[in-house]
Amino acid sequence: MANQEDNLFKNVISHAKEYGFIFPSSEIYDGLSAVYDYGQNGAELKNNIKEYWWKFMTLLHDNIVGIDAAIFMHPTTWKASGHVDAFNDPMVDNKDSKKRYRADVLVEDAIAKMEEKIDKEVEKAAKRFGESFDAAMFKSTNPRVLEYQKKIDETNARLKDAMSNGDMAGMKQLIIDLEITDPVSGTKNWTDVRQFNLMFSTEIGSLAEDASKIYLRPETAQGIFVNFLNVQKTGRMKIPFGIAQIGKAFRNEIVARQFIFRMREFEQMEMQFFVKPGEEMKWYEFWKEKRLKWHLALGLGNDNYRYHDHLNLAHYANAACDIQFNFPMGFKELEGIHSRTDFDLKSHEKYSGKKLQYFDPEDTQNFIPYVVETSVGLDRCFLGILSKSYQEEKLEDGSDRVVLRIPAPLAPNKVAILPLTKKDGLPEKAQAIMNDLKYDLRCFYEEKDAIGKRYRRQDAIGTPYCITIDHQTLEDDTVTIRDRDSMKQERVRIADVRSKLIDACSINNLLRKI
Numbered sequence: 001m002a003n004q005e006d007n008l009f010k011n012v013i014s015h016a017k018e019y020g021f022i023f024p025s026s027e028i029y030d031g032l033s034a035v036y037d038y039g040q041n042g043a044e045l046k047n048n049i050k051e052y053w054w055k056f057m058t059l060l061h062d063n064i065v066g067i068d069a070a071i072f073m074h075p076t077t078w079k080a081s082g083h084v085d086a087f088n089d090p091m092v093d094n095k096d097s098k099k100r101y102r103a104d105v106l107v108e109d110a111i112a113k114m115e116e117k118i119d120k121e122v123e124k125a126a127k128r129f130g131e132s133f134d135a136a137m138f139k140s141t142n143p144r145v146l147e148y149q150k151k152i153d154e155t156n157a158r159l160k161d162a163m164s165n166g167d168m169a170g171m172k173q174l175i176i177d178l179e180i181t182d183p184v185s186g187t188k189n190w191t192d193v194r195q196f197n198l199m200f201s202t203e204i205g206s207l208a209e210d211a212s213k214i215y216l217r218p219e220t221a222q223g224i225f226v227n228f229l230n231v232q233k234t235g236r237m238k239i240p241f242g243i244a245q246i247g248k249a250f251r252n253e254i255v256a257r258q259f260i261f262r263m264r265e266f267e268q269m270e271m272q273f274f275v276k277p278g279e280e281m282k283w284y285e286f287w288k289e290k291r292l293k294w295h296l297a298l299g300l301g302n303d304n305y306r307y308h309d310h311l312n313l314a315h316y317a318n319a320a321c322d323i324q325f326n327f328p329m330g331f332k333e334l335e336g337i338h339s340r341t342d343f344d345l346k347s348h349e350k351y352s353g354k355k356l357q358y359f360d361p362e363d364t365q366n367f368i369p370y371v372v373e374t375s376v377g378l379d380r381c382f383l384g385i386l387s388k389s390y391q392e393e394k395l396e397d398g399s400d401r402v403v404l405r406i407p408a409p410l411a412p413n414k415v416a417i418l419p420l421t422k423k424d425g426l427p428e429k430a431q432a433i434m435n436d437l438k439y440d441l442r443c444f445y446e447e448k449d450a451i452g453k454r455y456r457r458q459d460a461i462g463t464p465y466c467i468t469i470d471h472q473t474l475e476d477d478t479v480t481i482r483d484r485d486s487m488k489q490e491r492v493r494i495a496d497v498r499s500k501l502i503d504a505c506s507i508n509n510l511l512r513k514i
């Protein structure tokens with residue numbers, strides 16, 4: 001990560017803590033690695049993101065319904081889904097630093113370094129040759145670049161081979177051959193590479209003798225698959241239809257870093273769309289486009305999103321891509337869109353012995369539907385919104401301000417109600433305005449400190465509007481509304497405030513933009 005972005009990320013993290021968005025979990029005991037709590041402002045922002053997603057799925061699509069399945073599921077679920085046998089990451093320890101790493105990530109980092117070397121060669125040559133420089137030609141002919149590229153291709157092929165065959169000895173050999181050193185100890189003193197299952201387990205049952213091992217779900221999707229027939233029959237759903245769900249998922253990530261980007265307890269917003277076999281590619285394209293539009297409507301900048309198609313598909317998928325977001329540490333996965341074929345339902349059929357098929361009334365046939373899945377991390381959406389909203393500004397009068405330009409419909413508070421002084425009946429007037437607004441908009445009331453200081457505090461938590469009640473208010477029933485982004489103030493009749501603010505802060509209006 002470049003230094004400037006590194007600093008920005010650090011500032012975002014400390015701002016999130018200082019202003020009640022995110023706290024380290026159980027901080028008084030020095031925290032728990034890769035687990036975080038959402039504070040008073042974070043919980044509001046998170047709930048608003050959920051509402052935006054839930055309404056998009058279940059209000060705008062009359063063939064999608066939502067459920068809320070339990071976190072604990074019958075242990076056979078995870079056998080059928082493949083998680084017991086294959087939800088592994090390769091893990092390696094450095095014997096000197098005692099630090100633990102994901103072996104595949106160490107290799108990927110080594111590949112990235114080789115790619116950087118190519119970029120440096122190209123940069124140097126571009127300087128040397130000036131305007132006549134042809135980068136593509138240089139890359140395809142320069143012996144040094146060709147050598148690096150050959151090594152990258154070989155490494156990629158060996159990595160793919162080791163990962164898909166579960167060949168941990170091959171993975172270790174790759175680390176040795178690439179001469180990878182531990183960034184902490186600087187040594188190459190590695191343990192063997194071992195497979196590490198990412199699922200957390202616990203025991204259900206009150207007596208030791210009849211307790212049995214169960215897992216905390218590593219994805220919400222399986223709660224949807226096992227309820228496929230329940231929902232289809234009770235909801236009389238006709239294919240194509242979708243089931244949506246928001247909920248917690250748990251993964252014992254080997255290396256959980258980068259704040260809330262990779263956590264051990266996190267939240268997913270997933271939707272499984274059940275379609276006729278053969279029609280899945282049409283729906284895969286449909287959902288790719290729809291989901292990107294959902295993100296773009298937030299207005300964080302179209303350039304901050306891109307598709308990343310998977311070249312190495314999981315055994316159950318016939319197409320898969322990520323929507324990546326430009327996080328402070330670069331473009332990374334925000335959402336996955338996967339065409340999962342009939343893998344999950346078929347496997348649950350096999351393990352449960354229950355038929356999980358759809359009867360098509362038109363051609364009077366039973367079949368196992370194919371599934372297109374959209375799966376977005378709620379916490380990653382949060383991080384994307386928070387990090388792009390965070391701005392440090394130098395104002396015309398030379399002062400500084402930190403502002404969170406959170407899209408108004410998602411902001412924790414929509415409006416701050418600020419009587420100019422604590423006397424002359426201004427607080428009473430302000431309270432009356434708040435009592436009228438609070439049913440529709442989340443309000444924040446404050447009368448302490450100078451008005452400029454209060455504006456800054458609201459900027460820092462992303463409140464899009466501040467209403468100031470002054471002496472003129474008592475005379476003509478008008479207030480000023482200050483806009484967070486432009487800092488402009490406008491005088492408005494109290495009678496018009498509600499409709500004006502509801503319009504700007506409504507999630508439903510945001511949905512209309514998609």
Ligand code: GAP
Nearest residue numbers: 219221261262263266334335336375376377380
């Ligand atoms: N059902 C499919 C599935 O779970 P995934 O790509 O493993 O697919 C989907 O996860 C999304 O969940 C990711 O795109 C990411 O946004 C989020 N996610 C996954 N692991 C996470 C973690 N450890 N911390 C935070 N979010 C995570």
